[in-house]
Amino acid sequence: MKRKIILLITILLCLNCNRIDAPLYKAMEKFEDQIDPKELNTFINAKEERCFIALKRENKSLLMNEFYSNKQNSSLVEYFHSKGISHIGDMANIFIISLHRKLNSKDLNLEKQISDKMNYWKSIDDCKKFQQGMLKNNDKFIEGDTVQVRMRINSRDNCAYPIDCMEKDWKFDNHKDLLIKGVVLGKYTYDNIPKFVYMKMKIISLNKENVPVPRKLLKKGEEFSVVLNYDIIEPALRSVQK
Structure with missing residues (x-):
């Protein structure tokens, strides 16, 4: 029964x-x-x-x-x-x-198909919110400020990258990652991507030598641009913090 x-x-x-x-x-x-x-x-x-x-x-x-x-x-x-x-x-x-x-x-398996699509668009929305928060925080820096930028070094190609929104819980490690200190030279945007704001800086020190970023090897005294929407930018400290 x-x-x-x-x-x-x-x-x-x-x-x-x-x-x-x-x-x-x-x-x-x-x-x-x-x-x-x-x-x-x-x-x-x-x-x-x-x-x-x-x-x-x-x-x-x-x-x-x-x-x-x-x-x-x-x-x-x-x-x-x-x-x-x-x-x-x-x-x-x-x-x-x-x-x-x-x-x-x-x-x-319709439920999974649908949830996968919805989770994808939620991750996109979360990324947009993350980038908006980063832009709001980083846009306070002005010409003449001394700042430091923290970048993750990828172990596969030994190249330094800004974190993306999926890595927002990433923690900087001074032994493994790249810390760039520099003086802000100004900000700019491109007409075709107005939502992204760039900041040019002159490098005054690097915690590691011969570490490239995509398409460029960074050197002291050279100019370097960061994206305010996702780069980790802070007021420069006298000593490197883990």
């Missing part, structure tokens, strides 16, 4: 999932019917990461048309919006991967 109850609950849950995801399944069936059997077979046998490439151009256009041209009256687009997916590229990717898995009798 207990097993029957569990089975009944499972069936009801599955029916509810199918009802919720019905717009996706209906769209997949429609799209599947529109593909030539030979092309469909190629699509099925393609590796998952290359299955979109296996489709002919007209079928790719047919799919993207659903997201671009019919988005105001598309139950499929409404379905994705209800799941928190609004980027058209993400919709197309989830659709194609789901169709490929369905035709190969695999679990669609």
Whole structure:
């Protein structure tokens, strides 16, 4: 009796999932019917990461048309919006991967597909907030200030890099990383990337010699530019702090 109850609950849950995801399944069936059997077979046998490439151009256009041209009256687009997916590229990717898995009798794993997309865009938003905070902190420096810049040295190429937003908890190590001290010469931006602010400085000391940054070997007395949006810039200290 207990097993029957569990089975009944499972069936009801599955029916509810199918009802919720019905717009996706209906769209997949429609799209599947529109593909030539030979092309469909190629699509099925393609590796998952290359299955979109296996489709002919007209079928790719047919799919993207659903997201671009019919988005105001598309139950499929409404379905994705209800799941928190609004980027058209993400919709197309989830659709194609789901169709490929369905035709190969695999679990669609929709929840993970959707959460992966949402986590990606959350990381982008977090990066923007991180860069805005760094810019606000670093923009206080003016011409004539003496500053120090902390950079991470990559062990693979022995090159110094600013940290990115995914490394915001990184801790400087004076034995492993690069500390540049210099005098601020001014700030500037580029017209094509106005959101990023650059600061030029003249190097007065380095805690390590012969450590390059991308495309340049730093030397005392030379000019060097940093990006206020993500470089760690501080008032220069008399002694190096770990």
